Amino acid sequence: MTMGQTAISSMQTEVERKANVNLDTCMQCGCCTGGCSGIEAMDFSPRQIIQLIKMDEWAVLLNSRTIWMCVSCHICEDRCPARIKISSVMDALRAIAYSQPTAEPNKQIHFHNLFLGQVKTFGRTHEGLLMMSYSLKAKTPLPPMRLIIDYLRRLRVDMKPPHMLGKAYRFTIKKAQEGGKDHGA
Amino acid sequence: MEMLNQEVLIIGGGIAGMQAAIDIGASGRKVVIAEKEKTLGGHVKDYTCLFPDLSNGTALVAQKVAKVEAFPNITVQLETEVSDLERVNGGFKASLTKNSASETQNFGAVVIAGGYGNFDGTKYGEYGYGRYPGVITGIEFEQNMGEILKRPVKTAVFIKCVGARDRSKGMPYCSKVCCMYTAKQAKELKNAHPDASVYVTYMDIRANFKNGEEFVRGVMEEERVRYIRGRVGKIFPANGCLTVRMEDTLKGVPQEIEADLIVLATAMVPVNSTNNLVMKVGGKVDDNGFITSLPLAESTNPMEVAKGVYYAGACGFPCDVRESLNQGSAAAAGVLSYLQVNGRP
């Protein structure tokens, strides 16, 4: 299939600004894919992702599984002979995909939202609540009973209700959400 | 009129240094070769086979050594290091250290042929060099060729660009000769084990030598060595052999190859032993640690580092044996013309 190649890619400018990388140093060696931990769950290899960024393929990139399947293990980053911070690139892509109005929320987005919501409210996550709200939200079944019992027995999941934080923490969160502008000023 | 001391000091008795010594020695001038090893010949004496004509490196070195020894005006100082070098009255004063006893001598000109080092494969943790016995470097392959070719090999993978073209390891340059020596080693391995599958992973094939491209294509077409484009991500042991993980970037498919033998084509790296001396006499060393010659427009000889100082061989930049010999001769020509013009008071 013939694809267009553009010399100026708005996607590349955006990603480079967000992730503070220089994608022009990529020489398409494929070292990142060779070591990648999650490649079997991806549809494009990290090398291809970088090429797609250069080709300004917004739709493909933002709908690809790769950006959500990346587990940020940083192996690619460690091995990259061009010193590209691929994990940061993936982070930037996720951020762009999330901020797109057309983006359809997937399981990963639901999880991130819930996780951050809990941190905002309780100051930390509560695994039991997180698991339940996630399966409600993403319409996925709960983990098998065997696993839940195992978690409870080994105290991996807290049975106690989440503790509520004081006013100071909520105030901090509020300030942080406002961008921390007049903090300490 | 009293002639100044017009002896020539050659630092390093490798193939380039010996060639320079022979050419200067033939003109009747006195030459001193300072070699820090126990024998002359540098790296080339360990190479049984040189690309692309598959001639014998050991024999080449033996021939050069015989020539050097045949000249009465060439003095070879083995196990000697040049610890200091400075300019004195248009000439040079060098301290030659042997067994921690140093003596000073005056010279008219200096040829630096300090040679090169080999990249340390252990710097790549993911390739497991030093951890897994199946992973060796190209130099080891060259040195123990007989033993390695006798190993039962079913699948071998040659990995190129180990320590070259890698900014994260601080090695941005291309080591130039790895493409060729890897092709040659793959050919030898395939000749020894015709049934083995031999793969070479590459990024670009830089066979920039006379007959180089033809040689590499011949290895692919006649020996049926498979070249896969892509850089290896990691190597790990599984099921009694080593699994190589990489992406075939021409297909865009991640792959696994189970191999018994993995050869890392390690790059040529600069040895910094002579860099101090070069800087002391006004020469320059580039960012990678290689000696830089004067800009072409300012110099009379392409090998000129500073006035009266010349370099030859891989201390300037990675090069093959033929190029080293050429550079040795070029440096000799530079020294001779320099001494002819500037050597008199």
Place this chain on the structure above:
Amino acid sequence: MANQANQIERLSLIDRQRVAKLPTPEKIFLFLSCTGSIEYPGTEKAVKEIAEKLNMELVESEDQTCCTGYMLTCNALNPQLALAATARNLSIPESMGLDVAVFCNGCYGYIRELNHLIHSNPNFKAVADEALKVIGREYHGHVNIYHVQELWYRQLDRIKSLVKRPLTGLRVSSHYGCHYLVNKDVAIDDFKYPTFMEELYTALGATPVFYKERRACCGYSVGRGFTHREETVLPHLAKKMGSAAQEGVQLMTTTCPGCNVALDREQPALREKYGINVNIPVIDISQLIAFALGTPIEQLGFQANTTPVIPVLEQFL
């Protein structure tokens, strides 16, 4: 006009030496093509008309069968049969001592390639020889195979002098079938930028038009018109014919009746499915030459075409 001709001259990569080596035969064996005789019989007729005007005697043989190439490349028959059938067909002109002129790119490509394979590979030769022995024939490979277009091109000056109906102002474009030009060592023109057809119809007085996908294939060979029609062939043809329609091509000429099938018969489907305004009659270059040389228009078999040809050519009658 003169400008255009100069441009073609300048861009031309035609091998003049090869052209000079081509014969101007008085007698040649005409290799009949199934598509050219049945789907578009006008092609066969036009070839005969031109040959008559150029004083070239065409010898036909009823013993000649189909070239079997189509079935071979559609993988529908045992490959050995193709070797044997080609050797048999070529043994007929060989026994007459004649060279072969072919007017279909398909036949040309297949018999030339199979001829080459028979003579370059001893295994294939053994297969062909063995089969021919049984039916009592022999084939030694002393036959030269020519496409009729090269023969016309060889006598370009003569054709120019014979033109009775100059096609002044007609915007003609060409489709070069792939299987003639790909025989790099014998074809008179360059594979990548051929211009011999343009020269032919410039000689007839027409204006050549270069469109974007001029060198693109017709997509119908090896039966892909049946198996992958919707999926690949139609989009490909839409691209090709669409770019031709954009340039305002009035008439398209080919060197292969097989290509005509794809380019001509599929035009209604293209209009319907892709909504492109393509209405370009596609004829064989021999038909156009025969028309310019004065053959009556009703004798050229234009009624076989799906897209009507006569409205375009009427003005020159």
Place this chain on the structure above:
Amino acid sequence: MKREKASNWSPEFQRAIEESGLADDINRCMFCGKCTGICPVAAINPSYSPRQIIRELLLGNHEQVLHSEEIWRCFWCANCLGYCPSDIKYPLIMLALRYYALEHGSGKKYATLFTRFVKNAYKDAVTFQPGKPQRLDQIKAMRTSIGLVPLRIVSDKGKEEYRKLYEITGTLEWLDNLHATEEVPLKFSFETGKLILGDFKENRSNLERGV
């Protein structure tokens, strides 16, 4: 994206194709991609790439090539051959590959479509003889009106010799065999692991289903 394993590769495949006498030396391939760039099918079909098929051939990926749709997509326009810097006769390789695939039972649906032409040719020694009577009359009328013989006819001698060739080369048995043996379904598609833009969504759902 599935990892490919070197244990699935074998040199036998390439040897078999080379022994067919049609592919002289595919080792010459430099993987420059000129063929894919010029290929009209690759321009439309995201998963088709001549370079990729040669690569699979060289690595010896028997299964993936023979049981894929891709080898049946080629138009045989020979653009790749015209442009190849290494003079690889890709169309002939394709011919060999397709016959090899038929031997392994896959892709039969694309070959059996054309067996009626072979049977026609057995009868008349001409490939495209129209089957329907009114079409035949139409053609006869047209040919007569432009001054040709009503129908191109091969002499009895010619027909007989042609049929004999069928018998000698065992083509009829070959055809029967083609119809009789069972078709191995095409199970592999090159779509996974390639940059595909057009049917991206579809491809993604394939991936989720583990195709």
